[in-house]
Amino acid sequence: MLAFRFLRALTLVHRTTPNSSNAARSRRIQRAAFASMAYSAGPRRAWSRALLCRFHFHRARRRCAGRSRTAGVPRRPSTTGSPADGLRRLVPGGTEMDYCSLLEETADYIRCLSKQVKLMQSIVDSVGPGGR
Amino acid sequence: MSSSRITDEQINDLLTKLQAVLPEAHLRSTDRVSAAKVLQDTCNYIRSLHREVDDLSERLSELLANNDINSAQAAIIRSLLR
Numbered sequence: 126m127l128a129f130r131f132l133r134a135l136t137l138v139h140r141t142t143p144n145s146s147n148a149a150r151s152r153r154i155q156r157a158a159f160a161s162m163a164y165s166a167g168p169r170r171a172w173s174r175a176l177l178c179r180f181h182f183h184r185a186r187r188r189c190a191g192r193s194r195t196a197g198v199p200r201r202p203s204t205t206g207s208p209a210d211g212l213r214r215l216v217p218g219g220t221e222m223d224y225c226s227l228l229e230e231t232a233d234y235i236r237c238l239s240k241q242v243k244l245m246q247s248i249v250d251s252v253g254p255g256g257r
Numbered sequence: 258m259s260s261s262r263i264t265d266e267q268i269n270d271l272l273t274k275l276q277a278v279l280p281e282a283h284l285r286s287t288d289r290v291s292a293a294k295v296l297q298d299t300c301n302y303i304r305s306l307h308r309e310v311d312d313l314s315e316r317l318s319e320l321l322a323n324n325d326i327n328s329a330q331a332a333i334i335r336s337l338l339r
Contacts, residue, residue: 132333139321139329151311151318158310208296215303225263228271231299235278238306245313251332252320 127237128244131161135248156180162241163217171226172234175218268292275299 134157142150160180166173209227213219216231272295276282279295279302320329 151315155314211300252329
């Protein structure tokens with residue numbers, strides 16, 4: 126399911142950004158990666174719900190406002206604060222969770238993130254030079 | 258419903274499960290884990306995964322620019338069916 130969603134998103138990015146810069150396309154691909162993860166996980170997890178909210182909010186805002194940066198993608202946090210605080214900033218929705226939920230959600234988030242990375246790596250390997 | 262107190266055992270159990278998804282989990286003991294260490298390792302691992310997504314997005318962007326999408330799709334589907 127993850128592969129199907131991500132491939133569909135990639136095709137869309139390819140079709141709609143023929144003349145964009147590499148940086149712009151790469152940002153859209155990155156957003157597609159997190160969106161695919163969140164849609165595949167569905168609303169059963171707090172982290173995926175947080176990501177889905179962020180994407181819908183961003184889409185609604187974009188209709189009114191101008192261009193924005195990579196909304197929906199987890200931001201790079203500062204390195205101050207306790208490790209638990211650091212983790213809360215890294216996991217989508219982490220600032221809203223109690224400690225136990227944070228630990229559970231983090232484990233699931235890491236599992237899904239690893240799968241996404243593996244998928245992207247295998248696509249790069251198969252499309253890249255020598256992958257035909 | 259009375260509020261249940263979270264025990265240290267429950268926290269330790271969750272921390273152990275979290276440690277199990279980190280790389281090189283098999284090298285670590287399953288005794289009582291240090292919360293600070295697990296959280297720090299977890300943060301580092303998530304940051305590295307985010308960086309990988311960034312890098313792979315850039316590479317995919319270049320590949321999409323240089324490749325015909327149909328042959329790219331065919332190659333991807335072949336690799337997923339393997």
